[in-house]
Amino acid sequence: MPQTQPAPKPLEIKIRTESRILDVSFDDGARFELPFEYLRVFSPSAEVKGHGGGEGLLVTGKEAVGIGGAEPIGQYAVRLIFDDGHDTGLYTWALLYALGRDCGRNWARYLERCSAAGIRRAD
Numbered sequence: 001m002p003q004t005q006p007a008p009k010p011l012e013i014k015i016r017t018e019s020r021i022l023d024v025s026f027d028d029g030a031r032f033e034l035p036f037e038y039l040r041v042f043s044p045s046a047e048v049k050g051h052g053g054g055e056g057l058l059v060t061g062k063e064a065v066g067i068g069g070a071e072p073i074g075q076y077a078v079r080l081i082f083d084d085g086h087d088t089g090l091y092t093w094a095l096l097y098a099l100g101r102d103c104g105r106n107w108a109r110y111l112e113r114c115s116a117a118g119i120r121r122a123d
Contacts, residue, residue: 007094013078015067022067022080024096032100040065040082041110042099043089055109060119 008026016023020036041048041059049056066083073079077092091099099106114121 008097009093010096013070015070017066020064020066024100026093026097030097030100032096032103034096034100034103036065036067036082037062038103038107038110039067039080039091039099040084040086042106043086044091044095045086045089047086047088055113058113058117058119060114060117060121063122 008028008030010024011027012023012025014023022034022036022039023031024034025031040062043049043059047057048059062084067080068083069081071079071081073090077090078096079087079090081087111121
């Protein structure tokens with residue numbers, strides 16, 4: 001039976017409030033700068049993901065969202081506390097890594113969904 005590699009684990013997580021970036025460095029050498037808006041609209045919470053399949057709720061209007069804090073959850077995740085009151089998403093290490101790795105593709109799809117819904121983002 002082939003062994004699977006353990007998911008990369010973060011070495012450092014920095015909340016850069018002025019630039020609204022979560023800077024995450026992983027033990028495999030990967031480093032991602034994840035915009036707060038991106039993390040908020042791709043929250044793993046049931047509120048955003050929904051309870052069924054599909055892409056989940058299209059969350060908009062979060063261009064200026066901030067992160068007021070982060071709470072470690074055991075040895076596997078972090079809870080991000082957004083300044084819009086959202087704090088129910090648990091970002092596992094594997095999810096943070098995937099969000100970083102797939103950021104360009106995810107963000108392009110988000111912008112397509114916004115456009116299809118007639119939503120204009122305030123940049």
